Amino acid sequence: MNPASANIEEAILSAILAGRINPGTRLGEQKLADLFGVSRTRVREAMMRLETRGVVQVSARRGWFVVEPSAEEAREAFQTRRVIETGLLQTVREVPPAVLESLREHVAIERAAIETGDVSSRACLLGDFHIHLADALGNRLLTEIIRDLTARTTLISMLYQPTEKAEESSHDHEDIVAAMEAGDLARAARLMDEHIGKVEAGLDLTAKPDPLAGLRELLSPSTFAGNAPSVPHHHTPAPSFEKKD
Amino acid sequence: MNPASANIEEAILSAILAGRINPGTRLGEQKLADLFGVSRTRVREAMMRLETRGVVQVSARRGWFVVEPSAEEAREAFQTRRVIETGLLQTVREVPPAVLESLREHVAIERAAIETGDVSSRACLLGDFHIHLADALGNRLLTEIIRDLTARTTLISMLYQPTEKAEESSHDHEDIVAAMEAGDLARAARLMDEHIGKVEAGLDLTAKPDPLAGLRELLSPSTFAGNAPSVPHHHTPAPSFEKKD
DNA sequence: GCTCACAAACTTGTATACAAGCTGGAAAGC
DNA sequence: GCTTTCCAGCTTGTATACAAGTTTGTGAGC
Known part of the structure; x- marks a missing residue:
């Protein structure tokens, strides 16, 4: 506009x-x-x-x-996504073939990006699956909501996710599409619930969002050799927010 | 802020x-x-x-x-509400007694407003039920989303709803709470689905939002006696938008 | 009397100016 | 050497000025 x-x-x-x-x-x-x-x-x-x-x-x-969502906000975001995405799958009566085709294609692209090792695009693609799903089964309003929520959970993953499990997520997506293909939307909803639950469980929400993450990243590729302690041992004056400039 | x-x-x-x-x-x-x-x-x-x-x-x-939502946008809003609200009820495992109490109380207030004939507050209360539900079972994020959606559907009702059925809606709310009370959340979800469906079905989405509604309302309480044609018979130059000043 | 054209008034769109507050560093004091 | 204080610079908060476009009312022409 x-x-x-x-x-x-x-x-x-x-x-x-x-x-x-x-x-x-x-x-x-x-x-x-x-x-x-x-x-x-x-x-x-x-x-x-x-x-x-x-x-x-x-x-x-x-x-x-x-935003740097707190642990509480992270839980809220995942609960909200669970509510909406399982609700969507359970509300839909049948899935048009064209939608199935498009979803299968998306999952194929995911797997290709993972095998290629294209780290930058795979995070985007994994989130995009859910957005595509909302777009295909729902409507523009729903898609917009899911999009914003996905942005949130993407940020949450960056803050709290110790290890990425891209292959597992993509496999989950595949299973969900398979359930939809079989016309078993209740099962698709259950799989979606478990999938989001797995992603959430993969987070370390006890770890406070690390205000030193940016600094550590800058220092870790070893400008200095032989020091990779998990926590810098010298006293740091808590720069709180700023990370990029 | x-x-x-x-x-x-x-x-x-x-x-x-x-x-x-x-x-x-x-x-x-x-x-x-x-x-x-x-x-x-x-x-x-x-x-x-x-x-x-x-x-x-x-x-x-x-x-x-x-906003004056189009028929298409109205359908989107109701589908979205259906997805989220049934999803919420189906995701929740059990309902705390305090929540049940609060919801029962809300329904009681609804009925009171209806019996009193307090038209101005009952529309607000009927929408508020859903917001309360999201707040009690969900989280702040979900509540905010439902709140915005309720604002939308409230506007839609004003545009397309020929006759209000406040008593029926309140009765639906009562049934939903009863199902929750019985611990049958699947039934509560189904009732919610039917409830939203009923509200949507009660709309006349074929009728285009009437650009003359505001004018007609101003003229209808008969400043002139004896003329209540459904359409003014003189040529009107389509004032399009403006209604209040 | 009716239609059409034009201009004045009004409304939003965008930029800019200035006020208010935060941050970081320098200098003074201990 | 260390701490504390204060000031300069930077960033957002808010208002205002002006540009651009829309609407409406007026008046000329038919």
Whole structure:
């Protein structure tokens, strides 16, 4: 609708869905304004829209930050996704062949990306499966809701997921599609429930979102040799938020 | 967060939920700014947030309007509500006694409002039941989603609902709570599905949203005696949007 | 009397200016 | 050397000014 401001919003959201923007990343109004060649007004507009969609947050006079969901918020996001996605599968009566075809194709692309080892696109694809599903079985409204929720859970995974299990997720997707193909939507719903449960269980929600993650990442590829302690042993003055610049 | 702009947003949303603002109502930035004693900036902020929540829309350089969902959008909203609310009931394992108590109480208030004939508050209460349910069984995120959806369906009812059936809805709510009380959540989910289906079926989605509804309402209580044709017989130049001022 | 064209008033769209507050670093004091 | 205080710079918050487009009312022409 507003050409540029919609682009800013969409650009940031899809970067999050693709896992290219880390939770906690600071998004300065002026920098984005320069980047997109508009004034701060439009950027603020996009930011406020993203804030109501739950993907960024403003800290008064400090800046906009990509949300870092708390453990509680993480649980809420997963519960919500479980409710909606199982509800969708159980509400639908039958699945059109074209939809099945499209989903099978999507899963095939997932597997290809995993075997190729294309890490950057596979996270995006795994989330995209759920968005595709909502789009195919539901409607635009539902798709938008799922999209925002997927952005949230993507950020949560970045914060709390110790190890990725892309193969397992893709296999789950395959099973869900198979159940749909067999016309057993109740089973598809149950599999979806388990799938989301597995992803959630794979998180380490006891570990607080690590404010040092950014620093550690910068230091870990060993500029210094022979030190890979899990926690830096020197006293650090808690930089709290800022990670990228 | 932003005290005033959040208030504007909340004030408008709850007015919609209470049925005090009609779909299609124009919301002028300057007038709202004067009303709330702030500048247009804050009002625009609130409007854009409400736009991403799907309750208002901007028509370029003409103004902000409370949405008038199309028949297609109405179907989408009801499908989405059905998916989420049945999904919620089916996901929940057991219902805490305190929740049951609170829901029973709510239904009692509904019935009281209906018997009293308090038309203004009963629409609000009927929608509130679903919001309460999401709040009690789900989480804040889910509640917010349901709240926005309820705002949508409230507007849809205003546009397409020929006759209100408040007693029936309240009775449905009672049955749903009874099923929950009996621990039969599958039945509760089915009843919820039927309930939302009934509300949707009670709409006349073939009737286009009537751009003259506002005018007709203003004229119908007979300033002139003896003329109540369903359509004014003189040529009207299609005022399209504006209804309130 | 009716239609059409034009202009004035009004509304949103966008940028910019300035105010308010936070952060980080330098300098002073211990 | 270490801590504390204060100031300069940077970032968002809010208002206002102006640009661009829409609507409506007026008046000329038929």
